Amino acid sequence: MTQATSSPGDAANSRLLAALLFLSVLTFGASPLLAQDAPQGPIAPPPDHHVIRLGNEPEPPAPPSLPESEIIRRFSQKEDEYLATRTHFTYKKTIRIEEFGPDGKPSGEFQLVMEPARDADGKLYEKVVQRPQSTMQHFFLRSEDLEGLDRIPTFPLTTAQLKNYNLKYLGKEQVDEVDCYIFQVKPKTVERQKAYFDGIVWVDAKYLEVVKTYGQWMTDLGPLRVIKDLPFSLFETYRENVEGKYWFPNYARSDDTAEIKGQQIPVRIVIKWTDFKPLPSAPQAATANTSAPANP
Secondary structure (H helix, E strand, O other): OOOOOOOOOOOHHHHHHHHHHHHHOOOOOEEEEEOOOOOOOOOOOOOOOOOOOOOOOOOOOOOOOOOOOHHHHHHHHHHHHHHHOOOEEEEEEEEEEEEEEOOEEEEEEEEEEEEEEEEOOOEEEEEEEEEEEEEEOOOOOHHHHHHHHHHOOOOOOOOOOOHHHEEEEEEEEEEOOEEEEEEEEOOOOOOOOOEEEEEEEEEOOOOOOEEEEEEEEEOOOEEEOOOOOOOOEEEEEEEEOOOOEEEEEEEEEEEEEEEOOOEEOOOOOEEEEEEEOOOOOOOOEEOOOOEEEOOO
């Protein structure tokens, strides 16, 4: 494992730094928290992510009502629960990648639709359920080119992962109707084979569970680019309240610019998870004398 000794300097890190500067000076008002008392469906993501650079020194944020360590302990336990529970749900996962022309309008797109399934041994995997469609002019993509997305953990801050990070309380902000604590997350070290989250998390101030993340995944080579030949590294991810008690990711987005033969091509990826339903039980493995459930 290699100790991180320098701060990243690429465009993705600049945008993340701008987001941190903006969030560190947020002011907030107390509002009734209604989103989970009567779940209204997924948090609606904004059409764009806007950040503001501020040059003055911000006032320190007011301390949360609970000790920071207790907030972190509780939401990491929720992450453990959601990580385990999500394997028991099916969903439709739609990945759409767009490229834009000089006029700022979409000039082509690639779309792939997947859903979880079990193999003959009962092991879960994601299968393609709709043939990939592409009208992109500058990129040729196949479904296997998107396998790098699997390297991004769905729930990065489980109790087992906390030891790898430093978390700093930044303040409070509302995400839709949810009053949230905001934490900056920085990896203590980085290494070659494993990527670590570097960004911000929004934690429901009442129920202490993560409802939004914004950041990138770092190795000792810098931000992880999850798709071959495309620059995506910095993702904004919203979560949906499922069955009134589980917060699963349902919308992730990244905007960037690719360079091809000196030409700057704006590109965007949007990932949506919809139609969450309990997954059917694993198939039974029959033997000569009895039958037993397959390994989950």
